[in-house]
Amino acid sequence: MPKDQQTDYLSAVSAPIELARGLPNAHYTDPATIAEENAAVLEATWAALSVGAEVPEPGDCKPLEFLGQPLLLLRDGDGQLRVFQNICRHRGMILVSEPRKIEGAIRCPYHSWCYAKDGRLVSTPHVGGPGQNSHPAMDRATLGLVEVRSHIWRDVVFINLSGDAPPFEEVHETLLTRWKEVEKPIFHGGPESSFMLEVETNWKLAVENYCESYHLPWVHPGLNSYSRLEDHYHIEEPGKFSGQGTYVYRQLKGEEEEVFPDFEGLSSFWDEGAEYVAVYPNLLLGAQRDHCYAIVLEPVAHDRTREHVHLYYAQPDTPEAMRHKNAALWKGVFIEDVVVVEGMQKGRAAPGFDGGRFSPAMDGPTHLFHAWVAERLAAHREGRDAD
The missing domain is CATH 3.90.380.10 (Naphthalene 1,2-dioxygenase Alpha Subunit; Chain A, domain 1)
Structure with a gap:
């Protein structure tokens, strides 16, 4: 749709209620329109993801998806609720596949890289070769889990995927x-x-x-x-x-x-x-x-x-x-x-x-x-x- 027509129909939706039309069909049926809308409406705002009651105790975690993105709802050892991308920083493997309690570290099932409950990368087995668990080129301090900006209100966990x-x-x-x-x-x-x-x-x-x-x-x-x-x-x-x-x-x-x-x-x-x-x-x-x-x-x-x-x-x-x-x-x-x-x-x-x-x-x-x-x-x- 030409840009001027896009502006016209959006202006019609935002018009005074006596004159306004609702959002057209594409916003409910067309993947391209919905993908653009998602970026503006769900990713760039504070969207609701879950509730804190889903992970009530320290170490409790639950894998979730939001707009196709793999996320991990996790209550760390101090009881703080955090949201991380549910992927290993090594090869992008999903870390947690079902709700459970993390007793020690979060271990990647692929190459056993391990993360603390606050997201820090704490173990990289054989990363420097057999028996060598570190390598000068692998800076663990920069390879922790990616945390998603979040906020808790009335037990609802809100996330801001865009971060801004x-x-x-x-x-x-x-x-x-x-x-x-x-x-x-x-x-x-x-x-x-x-x-x-x-x-x-x-x-x-x-x-x-x-x-x-x-x-x-x-x-x-x-x-x-x-x-x-x-x-x-x-x-x-x-x-x-x-x-x-x-x-x-x-x-x-x-x-x-x-x-x-x-x-x-x-x-x-x-x-x-x-x-x-x-x-x-x-x-x-x-x-x-x-x-x-x-x-x-x-x-x-x-x-x-x-x-x-x-x-x-x-x-x-x-x-x-x-x-x-x-x-x-x-x-x-x-x-x-x-x-x-x-x-x-x-x-x-x-x-x-x-x-x-x-x-x-x-x-x-x-x-x-x-x-x-x-x-x-x-x-x-x-x-x-x-x-």
């Missing part, structure tokens, strides 16, 4: 301020409080759907029966995050009317209020008085996304039966969304679809996400800073 995004605290200062009141210690609910959904859709459609409450009456009739469309409000922070809030959050109750303990020190808003935001690019968060959650969207392919859901509580030892019940409730809600996001992905095969339109009254949060993608891509194409 502004500091996380600067990028998300507004959200950190907005949610300062709910910035409390959180405790992962354990195995029964995490699950993964394989969804045949582009990751952006999951964000677009999560942002808005417009679909509640038809997609979530059970939820809408007590948290109605009219009980919701928009959350809109251009260029950063968007979503929805409700004034009528209803706590889950057990068989004897018991509830989860609340986070301490919350204002009266949180007695019945709750907020749900999409943190650009690929993180969906929920905050309530008694628990919270994080959904990390893993972009697997142009039409395939893994939704990694993790539930957290105000105290570490909440009743197991209640945690099971809560996870089942949320899983049911999120599964209801699968039909619509997969349907929208299929709809992107229609050649005449121009990206669609936005309801000025109801689609503001979703339009902001489209505009953010368009603006970052435009900046990428023009070689300028988008932040």
Whole structure:
């Protein structure tokens, strides 16, 4: 597509909501367009990778892929969580193939080069010849594991693959301020409080759907029966995050009317209020008085996304039966969304679809996400800073 036409359609996406069109089909179906978008939107920003609860103890590690890149989530001997490229600096061999605990060093299965848990190269067997474990040309100090820039917030592990995004605290200062009141210690609910959904859709459609409450009456009739469309409000922070809030959050109750303990020190808003935001690019968060959650969207392919859901509580030892019940409730809600996001992905095969339109009254949060993608891509194409 000629450069002027590229600019035209991106400008149309970023236009005021009354005039704007959504991102066109290529952003959901075309590998070349998506590769360019990934560089601007996922690699150059603070993208969500995983959660710290996946590696809870020193020495725990988990291999991951993000945009095809092999990464290693590792908690070092001091308990610091780090992200490394999961490859040996010798010949590029994958170091860790499955989650496990590193008791000593990370040993490459190919030539046994070994790395400390902080990434230092500590052993190079026979590198100088049989029985010679060093060589003047091999400087171990410069051959440690490549660390990926990372940041932890609300147990979510964010990475900046390009390495040049502004500091996380600067990028998300507004959200950190907005949610300062709910910035409390959180405790992962354990195995029964995490699950993964394989969804045949582009990751952006999951964000677009999560942002808005417009679909509640038809997609979530059970939820809408007590948290109605009219009980919701928009959350809109251009260029950063968007979503929805409700004034009528209803706590889950057990068989004897018991509830989860609340986070301490919350204002009266949180007695019945709750907020749900999409943190650009690929993180969906929920905050309530008694628990919270994080959904990390893993972009697997142009039409395939893994939704990694993790539930957290105000105290570490909440009743197991209640945690099971809560996870089942949320899983049911999120599964209801699968039909619509997969349907929208299929709809992107229609050649005449121009990206669609936005309801000025109801689609503001979703339009902001489209505009953010368009603006970052435009900046990428023009070689300028988008932040």
